[in-house]
Amino acid sequence: MAKENKNNELMEKIISLCKRRGFVFPGSEIYGGFAGTYDFGPYGVALRRNVVDAWTKAMQEHENISLIDSSIFTVGKVWEASGHVSGFSDPMVICKECHTKQRADHLLSSIEVKADEKITEKEINKIFDENRDKIKCPVCGKKNFGQISAKSLLATSTLGMFEEGDAQVYLRGETAQGIFINYKNILDSGFNKVPFGLAQVGKAFRNEISPRQFLFRKREFEQMEMQYFVPEKDARKVYEEWRIERMAYYERLGIKKEKLKWKQHENLVFYAKDAWDIEYEFPFGWNELEGIHYRGDYDLTQHQKFSGVDMSVYDEETKERFIPNVIETSVGVDRTILMLLSEAYTEDEMNGEKRVFLRFKPNMAPVKIAVFPLLKNKPQLIEKAREVYKNLKKEFGAVMFDDNGNIGKRYRRQDEIGTPFCVTVDFDTIEKDDTVTVRDRDSGKQERIKIEELVNYLKNKLG
Numbered sequence: 001m002a003k004e005n006k007n008n009e010l011m012e013k014i015i016s017l018c019k020r021r022g023f024v025f026p027g028s029e030i031y032g033g034f035a036g037t038y039d040f041g042p043y044g045v046a047l048r049r050n051v052v053d054a055w056t057k058a059m060q061e062h063e064n065i066s067l068i069d070s071s072i073f074t075v076g077k078v079w080e081a082s083g084h085v086s087g088f089s090d091p092m093v094i095c096k097e098c099h100t101k102q103r104a105d106h107l108l109s110s111i112e113v114k115a116d117e118k119i120t121e122k123e124i125n126k127i128f129d130e131n132r133d134k135i136k137c138p139v140c141g142k143k144n145f146g147q148i149s150a151k152s153l154l155a156t157s158t159l160g161m162f163e164e165g166d167a168q169v170y171l172r173g174e175t176a177q178g179i180f181i182n183y184k185n186i187l188d189s190g191f192n193k194v195p196f197g198l199a200q201v202g203k204a205f206r207n208e209i210s211p212r213q214f215l216f217r218k219r220e221f222e223q224m225e226m227q228y229f230v231p232e233k234d235a236r237k238v239y240e241e242w243r244i245e246r247m248a249y250y251e252r253l254g255i256k257k258e259k260l261k262w263k264q265h266e267n268l269v270f271y272a273k274d275a276w277d278i279e280y281e282f283p284f285g286w287n288e289l290e291g292i293h294y295r296g297d298y299d300l301t302q303h304q305k306f307s308g309v310d311m312s313v314y315d316e317e318t319k320e321r322f323i324p325n326v327i328e329t330s331v332g333v334d335r336t337i338l339m340l341l342s343e344a345y346t347e348d349e350m351n352g353e354k355r356v357f358l359r360f361k362p363n364m365a366p367v368k369i370a371v372f373p374l375l376k377n378k379p380q381l382i383e384k385a386r387e388v389y390k391n392l393k394k395e396f397g398a399v400m401f402d403d404n405g406n407i408g409k410r411y412r413r414q415d416e417i418g419t420p421f422c423v424t425v426d427f428d429t430i431e432k433d434d435t436v437t438v439r440d441r442d443s444g445k446q447e448r449i450k451i452e453e454l455v456n457y458l459k460n461k462l463g
Contacts, residue, residue: 011283014341015214017356021416023047024215036211036219043417044337046366046398051336052201054364055224058249065197065226066186070178072203073159076168081306082177082299089150091124092209098140103210104128104148107135116267121150155205171205176328179227180299184309194313194324195238197228201333213284215334222333229324231315232297239274239294239327246292246329247278254361255343261286271298280339289339290331297323340364344418350444358418359442362462367419368398369458372410374426376403385425388436388451392423395455415441421458
């Protein structure tokens, strides 16, 4: 219980810092908020860009992986073919006391009763009924729930619907289907051949019953997905190679190995050949960060069946046509950001004062360098600091100028943003040796560096 309280406290501190420093704000906050939605502020946008850039760079290191950007809206047939219309739902139950909607499987999990992902509505109602006397509402604390019903996770839209008989339209529940329905287009364009991958970053939407845990479970979120198309005879080998690569990737982001682990799916969906998740130890416990799944040929076969378009390719060796198998890697941008914030959040003591800072790996920090004039009311300091700032910004991009408050407050502010280095222009800069003070975020140590050597010095430090 003490550990749980400590973890809850850590989560609250991260959420508070995110709002205070302009990383993340609750969606529609001035109107009372809208559950499961969040708005990214300046530093959240910069951190998100670093996350997407790092993932995209990792994908583009492969010469046979291409990027696409598919539409958020598709015809309803796409989701019928994928199985989402008939089998993409969560078990909802309503508290009769406070009328809040809850996920029944989450409530069962809170009392350590497991409900399989593929469980039927009838079966989960039976398990829930057997445990009603133990299950408390997380909002009001009462034990008074109604019956469970399955609620579709697909978010609907009226886009293009003008008459009652018009076909149902959905916002995409995942980005993968946009890849599958464009697979043939990419092949026909002549630049790719099997084996090859298609990677995409984009928004997805799910009608979550009880979004929770800050950025972890949202109704509007962003995915980074790659679908790799490969002959079945090579699929198992390729799958293991992708598992190794994706776990190694997190070292680039500065994640400690002991905070990551593998979890194999115990009960595979009917079409899957194998499925493993990379889990991260969030403040609320171990949970899924990225899925690496061997999906077989189900997806292309289904879209071939529903669309009538031939998804097969010709094998020059066997002189036969085949439908490729698919290896999927899928990770959320939002979950990655929450992982980075959780990993980076640090409290220590410096110069006899407690401080909070984000120990981002430099390549992931939203601001790489901050430039200060020692005093904001001395024109000669301002002018020189502006000169240094402009030169560094040309070189590094993510550089900010900060003259708000005294130097100590500026350091604390930059620490909370996660800025690795602060450069201060003082009177010695102008009157003596053309040097500046460079302060290291993690240690607080300061060095005097010649302005002419500053770019190379910081390049070496930033890596």
